[in-house]
Amino acid sequence: MKRRILASFVGVIVTGVALTTALMALLAYQLFEGRVMDGLRQHAEVFSAMIARQGAQALDDAPRGELRLTLIGADGAVLLDNSADPDGMDNHLDRPEVLAAREDGSGRAVRESQTMDRSMFYYALRLPDGGVLRVAEEASSLTGVFLRTLPLFALVLLVMVLLCVATARRLTAGLIRPIEQMTAHLDDVRGVPRYPELEPFVEMIEQQHDEILRSADMRVEFTANVSHELKTPLTSISGYAELIESGMATGEQATRFAGEIRQSANRLLTLINDIIRLSQLDGPMHETNVEPVDLSQVAENTVRQLGLNAHRMGVTLELDAKPAVISADRQMMEELLYNLCDNAIRYNVSGGSVRVEVRPLRDKVMVCVQDTGIGISEENQKHVFERFYRVDKSRSKATGGTGLGLAIVKHIAARHDAEIEIDSELGRGTAITVAFPRGARA
Ligand code: ADP
Numbered sequence: 520m521k522r523r524i525l526a527s528f529v530g531v532i533v534t535g536v537a538l539t540t541a542l543m544a545l546l547a548y549q550l551f552e553g554r555v556m557d558g559l560r561q562h563a564e565v566f567s568a569m570i571a572r573q574g575a576q577a578l579d580d581a582p583r584g585e586l587r588l589t590l591i592g593a594d595g596a597v598l599l600d601n602s603a604d605p606d607g608m609d610n611h612l613d614r615p616e617v618l619a620a621r622e623d624g625s626g627r628a629v630r631e632s633q634t635m636d637r638s639m640f641y642y643a644l645r646l647p648d649g650g651v652l653r654v655a656e657e658a659s660s661l662t663g664v665f666l667r668t669l670p671l672f673a674l675v676l677l678v679m680v681l682l683c684v685a686t687a688r689r690l691t692a693g694l695i696r697p698i699e700q701m702t703a704h705l706d707d708v709r710g711v712p713r714y715p716e717l718e719p720f721v722e723m724i725e726q727q728h729d730e731i732l733r734s735a736d737m738r739v740e741f742t743a744n745v746s747h748e749l750k751t752p753l754t755s756i757s758g759y760a761e762l763i764e765s766g767m768a769t770g771e772q773a774t775r776f777a778g779e780i781r782q783s784a785n786r787l788l789t790l791i792n793d794i795i796r797l798s799q800l801d802g803p804m805h806e807t808n809v810e811p812v813d814l815s816q817v818a819e820n821t822v823r824q825l826g827l828n829a830h831r832m833g834v835t836l837e838l839d840a841k842p843a844v845i846s847a848d849r850q851m852m853e854e855l856l857y858n859l860c861d862n863a864i865r866y867n868v869s870g871g872s873v874r875v876e877v878r879p880l881r882d883k884v885m886v887c888v889q890d891t892g893i894g895i896s897e898e899n900q901k902h903v904f905e906r907f908y909r910v911d912k913s914r915s916k917a918t919g920g921t922g923l924g925l926a927i928v929k930h931i932a933a934r935h936d937a938e939i940e941i942d943s944e945l946g947r948g949t950a951i952t953v954a955f956p957r958g959a960r961a
Contacts, residue, residue, distance in 0.1 A: 578590065636659065829864050
């Protein structure tokens with residue numbers, strides 16, 4: 520990156536300086552050409568006045584310096600030339616400056632010299648007798664002017680490139696240093712000096728860092744909770760088994776203890792199943808099997824499945840479901856409804872009721888499980904979706920709860936971009952609503 524920035528800087532500078540130099544040289548040359556021509560014109564006018572007064576021989580005595588003078592007759596024959604023998608010279612009528620002078624009174628031309636860096640400048644003036652007087656001088660050509668500006672060009676270029684390298688170094692260092700420092704201190708980027716454009720990255724890194732910490736904390740807590748939850752039934756199994764083994768429990772008592780062992784083992788199984796399910800839901804998304812699912816049918820099945828449970832608890836189950844198809848994972852939908860309805864029955868009162876509603880709306884499908892049970896206090900509502908959080912541990916355990924049901928519901932909802940709302944009042948009941956977007960992807 521550093522090298523690319525430097526390269527583009529130098530590229531721009533070289534082009535800029537070259538263009539400026541070329542333009543300046545061109546302008547300088549034009550000025551220079553104008554001055555040379557002006558000089559030639561003045562000379563031509565003076566000489567022409569002298570010829571008018573004293574005839575052609577006046578040219579012989581005139582101070583000519585480096586000038587080349589040519590006198591051309593009205594017929595185009597060279598009458599006089601101070602740098603060559605006029606007899607050996609061809610007709611000069613075809614020279615552009617001579618042609619122009621005969622037609623317009625004066626003409627000028629620039630032609631190449633023997634060397635590239637010099638040019639011949641011609642100025643021709645028509646004389647009253649129809650002849651033409653031409654004055655010429657050799658001077659720097661355009662190439663010459665260019666060549667003369669070259670050292671200056673090189674000097675300016677050198678200074679600019681040096682300046683440019685220094686600036687590019689400083690700029691890239693300023694750009695890159697905070698990034699390098701951040702890379703070195705990814706665990707705490709707060710103290711790193713930075714510029715506004717980096718702010719989004721810093722925020723993202725901080726956020727991810729916080730998330731990593733939080734999820735590490737949660738994992739530690741979860742592991743501790745799992746161990747604790749597994750320990751209780753295992754201790755009880757081990758205890759009862761020991762009693763039977765030592766022969767302290769016999770007959771009817773032994774049978775009762777065996778029943779306790781079976782119950783604890785069942786608890787362990789449920790717990791382990793829920794833990795496995797949660798870790799699956801925590802895993803990669805591709806394990807979701809999306810298909811069109813009619814939530815009203817899932818609700819109907821769930822109500823049928825739990826009918827006996829409800830009856831045993833003295834709770835009536837009501838279903839109010841309109842067909843509502845979303846794309847979702849069928850098994851997950853079954854689990855979600857089962858967990859919500861199961862809770863609504865388990866945390867209910869004798870004579871209470873549970874109402875399951877599936878309502879298709881324009882852009883979403885609402886699933887609502889409402890009970891007339893014991894309700895959840897506002898403080899506890901914030902926590903019931905956390906793993907292993909139970910308001911009344913003994914009631915939860917007595918009814919076969921693991922404290923993971925709502926955590927599983929939360930995960931399933933999140934996988935389907937659904938939103939959960941809880942509305943509850945102590946002693947009056949609870950309503951949990953899950954709103955699935957139409958055409959939800961999972
Ligand atoms: P559990 O297996 O203990 O039922 P959940 O995760 O399903 O665990 O629920 C967490 C806690 O939230 C429960 O222990 C219970 O205290 C409370 N809870 C859940 N649903 C209801 C409800 N419908 N009415 C009252 N309390 C509820």
